[in-house]
Structures are given as C-alpha cells and as structure tokens.
Amino acid sequence: MSKSGDFEAVAADIRKILHQPEYDDGSAGPVLVRLAWHASGTYCSETDTGGSNGAGMRYEAEGGDEANAGLQHARVFLEPIKEKHTWISYADLWTLAAVVALKEMGGPQIKWLPGRTDFVDDSKLPPRGRLPDGAQGADHIRFIFYRMGFTDQEIVALSGAHNLGRMHMDRSGFHGPWVPNGTRFNNTYYRIMTEYEWKEKILENGVKQFVYMDEDLDEELAMLPTDLALVTDESFGPWVKKYAADKDLFFDHFAKAFGKLLELGIQRDANGNITNTDNVKGGYHA
Ligand code: CCH
Known part of the structure; x- marks a missing residue:
C-alpha cells in the first residue's frame, strides 16, 4: 500500500511487471498500450460518450466488444498493482500503465494527469463498434x-x-x-x-x-x-x-496525440482537477 496520490510508487510497480518472459515477446508493454487506447478510443465528441473515465471495459457491455478480445491479459497484469495501491482508480491505472510502458520501451515521455474515477455513468457508455476494424480502408x-x-x-x-x-x-x-x-x-x-x-x-x-x-x-x-x-x-x-x-x-x-487520446471526455479546471465526474446520477461504483 502506498500513500494516496503517490503515482510515482504506482509507476515504479508498473515498471516491475513489464518484463514477462512467458508472455508474447517477453513484455507486457504492448498490450498495456492497447488497453489504454481501447479504453480511451471509444470517445465520441458530438455526444460526449465513451472515453477512459469509468474504466467501463471491466464490464461486459464494453469489455465484451469483440474489438477488446485479449485485453484481459493487460488487466490481469495490472491487478496486483491495483490490489497494492487500492486508492488508484482503474481508469487512472490503465492510462498511467501505457505512459510508463511506452517510456520504458524507449518511447517519448507523455503528459499524464490523474483524476479519472471508476464511476460508470450509464448515460456515457459507448455502444459497441466504436473501435477501428483493421480489414477496412x-x-x-x-x-x-x-x-x-x-x-x-x-x-x-x-x-x-x-x-x-x-x-x-x-x-x-x-x-x-x-x-x-x-x-x-x-x-x-x-x-x-x-x-x-x-x-x-x-x-x-x-x-x-x-x-x-x-x-x-x-x-x-x-x-x-x-x-x-x-x-x-x-x-x-x-x-x-x-x-x-x-x-x-x-x-x-x-x-502529443497519445496524451490527447488519454484525455478524451475529461474536463479539467485550471488546477488539472477533473470537473465532470462528480454528481453523476444513475451510475455505479466499482
Ligand atoms: Fe492497434 N491493433 N489498431 N492501435 N494496436 C492491434 C494491436 C495493437 C488497429 C487494429 C489492431 C491503434 C490503431 C489501430 C496497438 C495500438 C494502437 C491489433 C491486433 C489489431 C487488429 C490485436 C491482437 O490480435 O492482439 C486498427 C484497425 C487501428 C486504426 O485504424 C492505435 C491508435 C494504437 C495506440 C495508439 C498496440 C500497441 C497493439 C499490440 C497489442 C499486443 O497485444 O501486442
């Protein structure tokens, strides 16, 4: 257990689980990046639905979208970290994991801000089919x-x-x-x-x-x-x-683009605090 808000302690533990000799090419990194992308990439700017806030992929409505097949591996890699740092939301953990993994795999530093909650707002649930189909053009x-x-x-x-x-x-x-x-x-x-x-x-x-x-x-x-x-x-x-x-x-x-992806659907005040997660009616907590 770490002190609430100690994201550096969480990041350090994410670094430790990246090396997975028995999995794929020996790294959890790629599938963690995909988890954050699929969590965020359901966003629709016109209806302000979808996005990483709420970590809806934990539930069948979103997790069962065939586009998300295989992402349970990423969530399983992160579960011990969630158990240790109980205060972090899944939505923050998934997005932070991608940023840490990208950096560890030699990628750029990506700006990441915390504050997402695991409050699933039913009115924001994305319909299935929002993620791209590789067979198309x-x-x-x-x-x-x-x-x-x-x-x-x-x-x-x-x-x-x-x-x-x-x-x-x-x-x-x-x-x-x-x-x-x-x-x-x-x-x-x-x-x-x-x-x-x-x-x-x-x-x-x-x-x-x-x-x-x-x-x-x-x-x-x-x-x-x-x-x-x-x-x-x-x-x-x-x-x-x-x-x-x-x-x-x-x-x-x-x-820049990946940082923008992780922020889709999230509104913040001047201090970076999320302003659109409180007082939502009709949702449920993890
Ligand atoms: Fe992707 N991606 N992706 N992708 N993707 C797949 C795997 C990864 C498409 C299709 C696929 C992005 C955009 C697109 C990753 C990151 C991003 C797979 C194989 C398909 C299919 C899944 C499997 O079989 O395991 C399509 C189509 C598009 C856009 O048109 C974007 C954007 C990102 C992130 C910024 C990563 C990483 C993987 C590897 C996952 C792994 O398990 O190794």
Whole structure:
C-alpha cells in the first residue's frame, strides 16, 4: 500500500511487471498500450460518450466488444498493482500503465494527469463498434478518428503505436508482428511500410492481411489493410514519409496525440482537477 496520490510508487510497480518472459515477446508493454487506447478510443465528441473515465471495459457491455478480445491479459497484469495501491482508480491505472510502458520501451515521455474515477455513468457508455476494424480502408479510419476529434496528422502519428506488439489470430483474427523488434518503440513501422514490398495473404481463417518475409527475419512481418491504407492516401501518405524520415518528429507528434487520446471526455479546471465526474446520477461504483 502506498500513500494516496503517490503515482510515482504506482509507476515504479508498473515498471516491475513489464518484463514477462512467458508472455508474447517477453513484455507486457504492448498490450498495456492497447488497453489504454481501447479504453480511451471509444470517445465520441458530438455526444460526449465513451472515453477512459469509468474504466467501463471491466464490464461486459464494453469489455465484451469483440474489438477488446485479449485485453484481459493487460488487466490481469495490472491487478496486483491495483490490489497494492487500492486508492488508484482503474481508469487512472490503465492510462498511467501505457505512459510508463511506452517510456520504458524507449518511447517519448507523455503528459499524464490523474483524476479519472471508476464511476460508470450509464448515460456515457459507448455502444459497441466504436473501435477501428483493421480489414477496412482510409474512409473507415477517418470515420473512427474524426469522431474522437483527431486530424489526419494525428491519426498517422497514433498509428505508429503499431511499432509495438503483434496480432493474435485468436484475438483479432490477424496474425504476426508489424516490426522485427516490437518491444522497442521506434519509427520502424513507417520505414518498412514504405520500403518493403507487402504481399497480400489470406490466412487459414479467411482473413486478409499483408505480409513480408526475407532470410534475415525470424518471422513473417504483417500489416493490416488499414495500416497500408495510410501509405497510399493523399493526406495520410506525406505524414508516413515524414515520420519514416524523422524519428524525433514522430516521437514529438506521437506524445502529443497519445496524451490527447488519454484525455478524451475529461474536463479539467485550471488546477488539472477533473470537473465532470462528480454528481453523476444513475451510475455505479466499482
Ligand atoms: Fe492497434 N491493433 N489498431 N492501435 N494496436 C492491434 C494491436 C495493437 C488497429 C487494429 C489492431 C491503434 C490503431 C489501430 C496497438 C495500438 C494502437 C491489433 C491486433 C489489431 C487488429 C490485436 C491482437 O490480435 O492482439 C486498427 C484497425 C487501428 C486504426 O485504424 C492505435 C491508435 C494504437 C495506440 C495508439 C498496440 C500497441 C497493439 C499490440 C497489442 C499486443 O497485444 O501486442
């Protein structure tokens, strides 16, 4: 147990659970980043619903969305930390874990503010289907990310999180890592996206993705149709090229966009205190 509000103590314990030799490529980091993204990425700016506040993914209504398959692994990694630091909300823990993991994997420092609660406001619950479908193209990506209030540049920057981790057939239906070293944050994703010749492949489950293999690789690399849609799109494409050429620019833009993602749906006063979580009627606490 730590003193209430000692986020540094929580961050230190998050660092300790990142190394998971038995899991995937040995790191919990990528799936923790995805947990924070899926918690936040349900936001709709027009209706002010969804977002990380409330940590609704703990419950079937949101957690059962097929897009969230596999994210229970991330929540299980974090459970001992929640048990030790009981005062932190799940919503803060999930978002902080991503920020800590990104930094530990060599990524940029991302601005993070606490204050989310685990109060689930039924009127803010996102309907299913708010998260992107990797089988689609540029129009779909815009439809999903514009709803959250992101620009084309921010969409391309955020997509660079696919420098991390891998796809799992039993979770999403897709298979394989995007880059050879998916536990280090880098701009490799953009570089290989433009440099390599990606071939269409239909997996045994009928799912279409794109792959690349050569003799120096231990494993075939993979791209989603949505990933490659970024290269050919008139407005996304120039940002892919810029981030491929300039890692610092990518890190800077990624840090800003990811910080914005974690704040979707959260209103704060001048001191950074959240102003829209109190006095909500009709919800429930964890
Ligand atoms: Fe993603 N992502 N993502 N993604 N994603 C998957 C895995 C990760 C899409 C589809 C998929 C973002 C945007 C998109 C991560 C971070 C981000 C998988 C494989 C699919 C499919 C899941 C599995 O099988 O385990 C699509 C489509 C889009 C946009 O159009 C954004 C934005 C972020 C974060 C900023 C990370 C990290 C992973 C790896 C997870 C792991 O378990 O290794």
